[in-house]
Amino acid sequence: MRDLGAGFRYLLKGQRWVARHGRQYGFGLVPGLITLVLYAAALVALALWGAGFVGWATPFADDWSSPWLGLFRGFLTVVLFALGLLLSVITFTAVTLLIGQPFYESLSEKVDRDVSPDGTAPESGLTLGRELWISGRDSLRIVVRALLWAVLLFALGFVPFLGQTVVPVIGFMVTGFFLTEELAAVALQRREVELRERLALLRARKTLVWGFGTPLGLAFLVPFVAVFLMPGAVAGATLMARDLLGEETVEDGTTADGTGEDGADEPVTPAR
Numbered sequence: 001m002r003d004l005g006a007g008f009r010y011l012l013k014g015q016r017w018v019a020r021h022g023r024q025y026g027f028g029l030v031p032g033l034i035t036l037v038l039y040a041a042a043l044v045a046l047a048l049w050g051a052g053f054v055g056w057a058t059p060f061a062d063d064w065s066s067p068w069l070g071l072f073r074g075f076l077t078v079v080l081f082a083l084g085l086l087l088s089v090i091t092f093t094a095v096t097l098l099i100g101q102p103f104y105e106s107l108s109e110k111v112d113r114d115v116s117p118d119g120t121a122p123e124s125g126l127t128l129g130r131e132l133w134i135s136g137r138d139s140l141r142i143v144v145r146a147l148l149w150a151v152l153l154f155a156l157g158f159v160p161f162l163g164q165t166v167v168p169v170i171g172f173m174v175t176g177f178f179l180t181e182e183l184a185a186v187a188l189q190r191r192e193v194e195l196r197e198r199l200a201l202l203r204a205r206k207t208l209v210w211g212f213g214t215p216l217g218l219a220f221l222v223p224f225v226a227v228f229l230m231p232g233a234v235a236g237a238t239l240m241a242r243d244l245l246g247e248e249t250v251e252d253g254t255t256a257d258g259t260g261e262d263g264a265d266e267p268v269t270p271a272r
Contacts, residue, residue, distance in 0.1 A: 007211025007240065014236020015229070017111060024107050028231025031100025036227050038095075039088050046084045051077045083154055089175055089220045091146070093182040094139040096230055101132055104234045108186045111238040115249045124190045131189070138185060138195045146178045176213030177202065179220075183213075183237035184244070191245070201244045212240055 018025040054076045061069055097104055112121035124131065153171050157163040181202055188198050202209050216233055220226040242249050 001207070003205055003208040004211040006243075007208040007213070008215060009211075010236045010240040010243070011212050011216060011233065012236070013239055014111075014234070015232035017114070017235040017239075018107075018232040021110070024110060025231050027103050028100070028107055028234065029227060031096050031103060032227035032230040034099055035092060035096040036224065039092060043081075043084060043088060046081055050080050050084075054080060079154070079157065083150065085221070086150055086153075086171060086175070087147070089179075089217055089226075091143055092220060092226055093179050093230075093233075094143055096226075097182055097186065097234075098132070098136055098139055100230075101135055104186050104231075105131065105190070107231060107234055108190070108238045111235045112187065112242070115239065115242070115251075117248050117250055122191045124192065134189060135185070138189075139182065141195060142178055142181055146174070149174045149178075172214050172217055173210055175217040176210050176215075177206070178213075179217050179233075180209045180213035180237065180240075183233050184241045186234055187238040187241035188245075191241075193245075205244060208240070208243075212236065 018028065051073065054073050058073060058076065061072055064072065109121040109123070113119055150171075153167050153174070156167045159167070181198060184202070185195075185198060188201075193201070216229065219229060239249065
């Protein structure tokens with residue numbers, strides 16, 4: 001339980017960090033806004049044509065009498081939209097991080113410098129193209145894992161009582177785990193920690209991960225909230241990554257005047 005609270009505190013610390021560094025926060029909003037527009041369009045399309053798709057996919061029910069036909073297809077339409085919403089939450093972070101890789105990479109480096117005792121940050125030494133390739137490849141692997149979980153939970157959702165109680169809780173815990181992996185990957189990839197090692201690190205501290213990622217996943221269900229929380233989520237995940245690797249961290253990386261040690265107003269510039 002102690003790790004559960006620690007994970008939530010990292011989420012709050014990340015939001016406080018970007019609140020103190022206004023320009024970095026502003027730059028960090030851009031990728032999220034782009035992703036939000038794309039996902040909103042997809043969900044609107046699902047809401048408009050989801051019922052038609054369900055009708056096309058269930059021709060065997062055409063001859064059912066009322067009200068069973070309407071109830072059955074109505075239920076499937078709601079489940080389909082809920083699944084789409086769950087997948088959007090799971091994949092939103094991966095897509096946003098891929099779109100905003102240079103900016104989030106730079107933001108994460110600045111957090112590292114701000115809280116590191118010697119004021120330095122690990123650097124991958126890779127070109128931007130190579131970083132994008134690795135990030136995209138690993139994100140795809142995570143999305144595949146998340147999709148497998150989503151399909152399993154979707155199937156379990158039809159189990160009476162279990163599907164309405166236990167399954168939603170498990171769903172949010174799974175979402176929180178994968179959200180945290182995607183966010184922590186920004187800092188861990190710079191440290192040359194491969195995907196397999198990252199997953200092992202997170203599994204070893206699952207309650208810490210759930211404390212960070214599950215509240216974030218719940219918040220992401222609220223329209224537009226994900227966009228505004230993403231920069232702080234990246235900052236918080238960077239702080240948590242330092243904890244996972246046992247790196248020393250200065251609790252307050254600010255000077256007496258409230259700005260960062262290297263200047264709160266320095267804008268984020270794309271990483272190499």
